[in-house]
Amino acid sequence: MATAEHVHSADYPHFRALLEESRGRLQSELQEGGERRLASDRYSALAGEAPDAGDASVATEQADLRNAQIGRDVSELRAVEAAISRIDDGSYGICTRCATPIALPRLQANPAAERCIDCQAAYEKQFADRPAQPVTRSI
Ligand SMILES: [Zn+2]
16 A cells, blocks of 8 residues: 555646646637537528428537537536546545545546546446446346
């Protein structure tokens, strides 16, 4: 444990800087995405009530792609903000599931990581088995 490579509070400023940089990037991406969406909504309103069916389906597809991108940005932003608040309360770098320190290389690769590698693998497996389903125990 004493020799385990994990984050110390002395490393917090380094990770905070990385996280704040990500937060700024995500916020501006989301803002740009929102502005583009407003512009295209205005365009649809101007285009009239009987759009060409082909154009409409292309537009829907593009909106879906944009929404998927925005969804990814929003969840990444939430993860980054949660990591910053863990720095604030001193629990940064500790797995939120099993409370063991997260390996330093993992945090360097993903500063917003909230789980150790084992818990992350278990988490991903759980959701891969039951995609988009709330986890319920029937036993
Ligand atoms: Zn863990």
